[in-house]
Amino acid sequence: MVNLSTQIAGVHFKNPIVMASGTFGFGREYGKLYDLNLLGGISGKGLTLHPKAGNPGTRVYETASGMLNSVGLENPGVPAFLEKECPHWEQLDTARLVNLGGGTLEDYVIGAELIQQDADDRISRGQASAVDMIELNISCPNVKEGGIAFGVKTVAAQEVVRAVRQATKLPLAVKLSPNAEDIAVMAQMCQEEGADAVSLINTISGMKIDVRRRSSVFNNLYAGLSGPAIKPVALRMVHQVSQRVTIPVIGMGGITCATDIIEFIMAGAAVIQVGTYNFMNLRAGSTLVEELEQFMLQENIASLDEIRGII
Amino acid sequence: MATVISNERLADGVYHLRIEGNYGGEMGQFYMLRAWGAYPLLSRPLSIHQVNDNGIEFLYHVVGEGTEILAKLGSGDTLTLEGPFGTGFPQVEGRIALVGGGIGIAPLYHCASELPGCDIYLGFSREAFRTEAFRQLGAELTVDVGGLILDSVDFAQYDHVFVCGPHPMLKAAQLKAIAAETAGSTAQVYLSLENRMACGIGACLVCSVSCHDGQRKACTDGPVFLSQEVIFHG
Numbered sequence: 001m002v003n004l005s006t007q008i009a010g011v012h013f014k015n016p017i018v019m020a021s022g023t024f025g026f027g028r029e030y031g032k033l034y035d036l037n038l039l040g041g042i043s044g045k046g047l048t049l050h051p052k053a054g055n056p057g058t059r060v061y062e063t064a065s066g067m068l069n070s071v072g073l074e075n076p077g078v079p080a081f082l083e084k085e086c087p088h089w090e091q092l093d094t095a096r097l098v099n100l101g102g103g104t105l106e107d108y109v110i111g112a113e114l115i116q117q118d119a120d121d122r123i124s125r126g127q128a129s130a131v132d133m134i135e136l137n138i139s140c141p142n143v144k145e146g147g148i149a150f151g152v153k154t155v156a157a158q159e160v161v162r163a164v165r166q167a168t169k170l171p172l173a174v175k176l177s178p179n180a181e182d183i184a185v186m187a188q189m190c191q192e193e194g195a196d197a198v199s200l201i202n203t204i205s206g207m208k209i210d211v212r213r214r215s216s217v218f219n220n221l222y223a224g225l226s227g228p229a230i231k232p233v234a235l236r237m238v239h240q241v242s243q244r245v246t247i248p249v250i251g252m253g254g255i256t257c258a259t260d261i262i263e264f265i266m267a268g269a270a271v272i273q274v275g276t277y278n279f280m281n282l283r284a285g286s287t288l289v290e291e292l293e294q295f296m297l298q299e300n301i302a303s304l305d306e307i308r309g310i311i
Numbered sequence: 312m313a314t315v316i317s318n319e320r321l322a323d324g325v326y327h328l329r330i331e332g333n334y335g336g337e338m339g340q341f342y343m344l345r346a347w348g349a350y351p352l353l354s355r356p357l358s359i360h361q362v363n364d365n366g367i368e369f370l371y372h373v374v375g376e377g378t379e380i381l382a383k384l385g386s387g388d389t390l391t392l393e394g395p396f397g398t399g400f401p402q403v404e405g406r407i408a409l410v411g412g413g414i415g416i417a418p419l420y421h422c423a424s425e426l427p428g429c430d431i432y433l434g435f436s437r438e439a440f441r442t443e444a445f446r447q448l449g450a451e452l453t454v455d456v457g458g459l460i461l462d463s464v465d466f467a468q469y470d471h472v473f474v475c476g477p478h479p480m481l482k483a484a485q486l487k488a489i490a491a492e493t494a495g496s497t498a499q500v501y502l503s504l505e506n507r508m509a510c511g512i513g514a515c516l517v518c519s520v521s522c523h524d525g526q527r528k529a530c531t532d533g534p535v536f537l538s539q540e541v542i543f544h545g
Contacts, residue, residue: 023514025513029513032512033512045516053526056521056544059517059518059519060509060517062351062352062353062376066352071517280354282343282511
């Protein structure tokens, strides 16, 4: 037997495998393919206060070992999520992270307050919790206002993290952008403002040009690069940030196998998230849980604590 | 893992892939196919050309690295299939026309097998393929090479029209449907969209379709939509 479990701010992760926001919907679709309770956690589709239609035009383009996306945070909005998805989420025996984006500071705060209110209402009714943690998204590169605008400048990010921290008692992770001025400084700021964890990295801003049409394939010109292509960058950033902060780091970027997970844990990650691999293998979650257990048995690793941050 | 029975080249860049095994699937649904490891990243959505006790068949056009790999498959090679996915064409009765353009004829063969007596209109820009197979189904067949197949179809003659083809053809079919309705036609026109997808199961929102009632998903709400539901951009 190997011990795969971890705690972050009192939230139990039965294993370190969390499905990344934007690649997993709210879990319903993958839940038809395998048991979601096998997973360490789920980070739901990025939510904004109000519903968003997302970006027009091409939304995905494959690159060498990667994928550019420009979905643009299409989502039903926080109130619709609380009404329609939480009854499903409350049934799940896995850590549930709400990924919260925003167009303005006020949107972030109101969104966080609504999620907190829902949690309070459930507790007062004696119901089960439907949300374990808020993952604050200040790093979506595909929306014109908010998102990345907050995620690049440390001072702008500080204001959002501070305001959301005051708006909710729920455990708070802040999802960081690799496009930030200095991601380690950004992470340190998050810790100082009361974040319980940081998650990194979001996609890297990239581009694809259609040379025959002489234009970018994306209406927004740039798009977010993910997949195995970004793993070395993500791993380096997780390592750098882990050296700088004492709060847990949730690592992600191009993970497709058990050894990728182990690399991130050795770089200092508490848990990891799996994103693009969900598209390469629709049963990525269950595959990785099995592979990780097998790998640890083969390598005589009894617990992830043995190897966490050893680099 | 599934095993290839044959992978025949039918025309320039057009292949007919036959796979052995027991598969399900309704008219207009699709499978996600993958015959490679990590690269290309994404599996390829291909609509069901035919499915029966002998296995499942796909018709595809080589447009990128994924379909190039598929084109190299031969008898005995293996690949993975996930599906069937999507909401396809409805089971309907009455006077039915199937209208396909280019590789858009792919899902219509399954429809023609399921809906005996329908009229079939197939259009090709340069070279016709699989027309003889359609003819053997005993249906009334109109083939056009180099023209606009939609010009051959009078929507008012039908209760249901199923259309699959390139984006401009679908837009033209929508305009034709509006004109026919204005003139008193009651034909229900269904369009099968071919959008880029990442997951194929409704999670990624890459294949989002603008509809009059909001954003919908080509992979789960479609790929088949009623003509009047869709808002075409560009």
